[in-house]
Structure formats: structure tokens, C-alpha cells
Amino acid sequence: MVPLQVLVADDEAVSRTVVGAMLKKAGYAVIYATDGEQAWRTLDSEAPPALALLDWEMPGLQGPDVVRRIRKKEAQTPTYVILLTSRDSSADIVQGLRAGADDYVTKPANEDELIARVSVGARVVELQAALAERVRSLEEALANVRALQTLLPMCAYCKSIRNDQNYWEKVETYFTQHSNVSFTHSYCPNCYERFVRPELEALEGARAAQEKLRRG
Amino acid sequence: MSETPVLDQAVTNALRTLTPPGEPDVLAEVLNLFLDEVPPRITRLRNAWAAGNIEEVHRAAHSLKGSAGNIGARRLYGVCAQLDEKTKSGDLAGAAPLVDALGVEFGKVESEIRRLLAAG
Numbered sequence: 001m002v003p004l005q006v007l008v009a010d011d012e013a014v015s016r017t018v019v020g021a022m023l024k025k026a027g028y029a030v031i032y033a034t035d036g037e038q039a040w041r042t043l044d045s046e047a048p049p050a051l052a053l054l055d056w057e058m059p060g061l062q063g064p065d066v067v068r069r070i071r072k073k074e075a076q077t078p079t080y081v082i083l084l085t086s087r088d089s090s091a092d093i094v095q096g097l098r099a100g101a102d103d104y105v106t107k108p109a110n111e112d113e114l115i116a117r118v119s120v121g122a123r124v125v126e127l128q129a130a131l132a133e134r135v136r137s138l139e140e141a142l143a144n145v146r147a148l149q150t151l152l153p154m155c156a157y158c159k160s161i162r163n164d165q166n167y168w169e170k171v172e173t174y175f176t177q178h179s180n181v182s183f184t185h186s187y188c189p190n191c192y193e194r195f196v197r198p199e200l201e202a203l204e205g206a207r208a209a210q211e212k213l214r215r216g
Numbered sequence: 217m218s219e220t221p222v223l224d225q226a227v228t229n230a231l232r233t234l235t236p237p238g239e240p241d242v243l244a245e246v247l248n249l250f251l252d253e254v255p256p257r258i259t260r261l262r263n264a265w266a267a268g269n270i271e272e273v274h275r276a277a278h279s280l281k282g283s284a285g286n287i288g289a290r291r292l293y294g295v296c297a298q299l300d301e302k303t304k305s306g307d308l309a310g311a312a313p314l315v316d317a318l319g320v321e322f323g324k325v326e327s328e329i330r331r332l333l334a335a336g
Contacts, residue, residue, distance in 0.1 A: 014253060018234070021231075107286075
């Protein structure tokens with residue numbers, strides 16, 4: 001499995017390095033940002049990391065500011081954000097979570113606690129990705145159903161169907177393309193009497209005539 | 217306070233175990249970063265204190281506390297934590313000796329780190 005990518009944003013090199021080393025040891029792919037602006041640029045990119053650990057106090061953009069910006073973005077699988085803080089008053093924690101952080105870890109980080117919280121985040125991220133995939137496939141299925149709910153122009157004689165591109169297609173072709181239906185060909189009792197039996201009889205007659213001819 | 221270690225061995229040992237196989241020692245890397253990063257921040261804090269910029273003193277004390285905590289520099293951490301608290305609340309009584317103590321405590325941590333790095 002591809003390791004999940006985690007962004008560690010902290011202006012202090014000591015703290016950044018320690019947290020990064022803990023994550024790498026636990027098998028995550030780590031990228032770094034040395035301030036809030038850089039963290040935001042990384043998170044605002046085309047393929048943002050799945051998880052981010054943001055230091056609360058950074059020069060320029062602080063952790064909660066970065067979170068607020070992330071939450072304004074529409075993303076199908078939003079980044080799971082953990083704030084790193086040495087503030088431990090509940091008012092501060094409430095403020096961080098209200099800004100949109102998913103969790104917080106107090107500094108200096110305890111390795112076991114940090115990794116446990118990050119793996120909770122990883123579970124949430126994987127669940128979200130699985131749900132997004134499910135929604136995508138359901139939407140696709142729904143689009144097919146919608147296509148079949150429209151009014152279909154059909155030839156009254158040969159039963160061909162006029163498709164979206166104005167071409168007349170066989171019923172089989174149309175439905176195979178617009179749904180998961182596939183066809184197996186057979187005949188109904190009425191058509192057996194009307195078409196199949198006369199053909200079989202004609203064949204039988206032709207064979208008998210040929211036999212007679214051969215015998216002279 | 218005299219019981220508190222300059223450098224907590226439990227923390228430095230834990231940092232050592234973070235080293236991936238075949239890569240440079242994480243502990244040495246972190247301790248070197250600490251030696252590079254902390255002195256200019258102490259200077260900044262002292263200058264801010266001299267200029268009466270308490271907000272800046274608070275920010276610097278807070279970030280020093282973080283770095284000290286990360287390597288287990290418990291006594292330095294204690295000084296920073298008190299300074300962090302005092303400059304946050306604005307009750308500056310007893311803050312001046314703490315500013316002076318920073319340099320002393322950093323000196324102790326530095327010699328401990330040098331000893332540890334030399335031992336490998």
C-alpha cells in the first residue's frame with residue numbers, strides 16, 4: 001500500500017524534525033513546511049496531503065488561520081488536520097476545533113499519543129475516500145438510469161431506436177450502451193409458430209425433395 | 217528544582233529510537249538543530265525584554281519552551297514555561313531573574329549536549 005502523506009508545518013526545526021521522525025518511523029510519508037504560508041500553499045495544491053499537523057503558533061499565518069482557509073475550500077476528501085499546540089487551556093482548544101481542526105496534540109508530542117491520533121485521522125481519511133468512491137459509482141449508475149428514463153423514439157416497424165446522435169440503432173445496441181443490460185437471443189411461442197416452424201418445414205421439404213432426386 | 221535533570225535521558229533515548237535503519241542518528245540531528253536554533257532566539261528574547269516588548273518576549277519564551285520540551289531539557293523548559301506564563305498574564309514580578317536564568321540554563325544544556333554528541 002502507498003503510505004499516506006502527512007504535512008508537518010512548524011517554524012521550529014527541532015519540533016518539526018522530531019514530529020517528522022516519529023511519523024516516518026510509523027510508516028508515513030512526510031513533507032514539511034516551515035511556516036503557515038508554505039503550509040497553505042501545499043494544502044491548496046492539486047494533490048494536497050491526506051493529513052496535516054499544523055503548529056498553532058507560526059509567524060505569518062498561524063495554525064488556526066490555515067485551517068480556516070482549508071475549510072473554505074470545497075474538497076471531496078478534505079485534509080484531516082491536527083493542531084500541534086503547547087496551549088492546553090480548554091478555551092484555546094475549543095478555539096482551535098471551532099476553526100475547523102479535527103483534533104489537537106499538545107507539545108512536546110508524546111510519540112505513542114501522536115501516532116495513535118494520526119492513525120485515527122488515517123482511518124477517517126480512508127473512510128472518506130471509500131465513501132467518495134462509492135458516491136462516484138452511484139452517480140454513474142444514476143446517470144444510466146436517467147438515460148433510460150427519457151422518451152425513446154422507436155421505429156414502429158423495425159423497432160430500431162433513435163439515439164442521441166440521431167442515428168437509428170438496434171434495440172440491443174442501444175440498451176447495451178446505455179445500461180448494464182446484455183441480450184441473449186431466443187424466440188417466443190408465437191414467433192415459433194409464425195416464423196420458426198414454417199422455416200423448419202420448408203427445410204424439411206427441401207431435404208426430402210433433394211433425397212428423392214438423388215435416388216432418381 | 218535541583219532534582220530536575222538538565223537533559224532527560226528518557227527523552228533522548230526515545231529520540232534515538234526514531235532513527236530509521238541505515239540513516240543518520242535522529243538524536244544527533246535534533247540536538248545540533250537545537251544548538252543552532254536556540255541561541256539566536258534567546259538573544260531575540262533578551263532584546264525584546266530590554267525594549268519592553270512583552271508580546272515578543274512571550275512569543276519567544278513560548279517557542280523556546282517547545283524546543284526545550286522536545287529534547288527533554290527539563291530545567292530550561294521550566295524557566296521558559298514560567299516566563300511564558302508571566303508574560304501571558306502580564307504579571308511581570310519575578311520575570312527579570314527568569315530572563316537572566318535562560319542563558320545559564322542553556323549553557324548547562326549545551327555542555328550536556330556536547331558531551332552526548334562527543335560520546336556518539
